[in-house]
Amino acid sequence: MVKYRNRLEIIADVLAVAKGGAGKTQIMYGANLSYMLLTRYLADVMDMGLVRTEGENTYTLTEKGAEFLQEFHGYRADRREVEKQLSEVKDKKMMLETRFLTAEDER
Numbered sequence: 001m002v003k004y005r006n007r008l009e010i011i012a013d014v015l016a017v018a019k020g021g022a023g024k025t026q027i028m029y030g031a032n033l034s035y036m037l038l039t040r041y042l043a044d045v046m047d048m049g050l051v052r053t054e055g056e057n058t059y060t061l062t063e064k065g066a067e068f069l070q071e072f073h074g075y076r077a078d079r080r081e082v083e084k085q086l087s088e089v090k091d092k093k094m095m096l097e098t099r100f101l102t103a104e105d106e107r
Contacts, residue, residue, distance in 0.1 A: 011050070012072045014041050018051050019069070021060040 005013070010031065017030035028038040042059065045051040050065035061069070 008072065008075075010037075010041060011045060012069060012076075014038075014045055015050060015061055015065050015069045018059045019061050019066075021054060021058050023057045023059070027059060 010033070013031040014027055014033075017027045022030065024038060024042070027033075027042070028035060031038070031041075033041065042051070045065070046053075048064075049062055050068055051059050052062050054060050
């Protein structure tokens with residue numbers, strides 16, 4: 001099953017690649033974006049003050065960008081934990097329905 005990234009995940013990927021300084025091509029391949037999406041997201045993160053240019057073609061994180069990336073990693077860890085718990089709850093529900101709510105002759 002293919003999992004699509006949401007906007008926050010794409011921005012985090014762009015910032016992760018630009019963390020140490022990177023050109024457009026590095027960011028495009030590192031964040032797995034088409035050139036069209038790269039230009040859109042680079043413009044967005046520049047406008048938001050998360051990335052700045054150094055020299056002619058090098059992009060690097062601002063302090064705000066580094067803070068976003070750190071907060072995003074915490075969010076992602078929390079989200080994974082909640083998704084894991086939700087999966088466990090769904091499994092328990094299924095077990096209860098299967099074990100106790102099926103007709104006697106179906107068991």
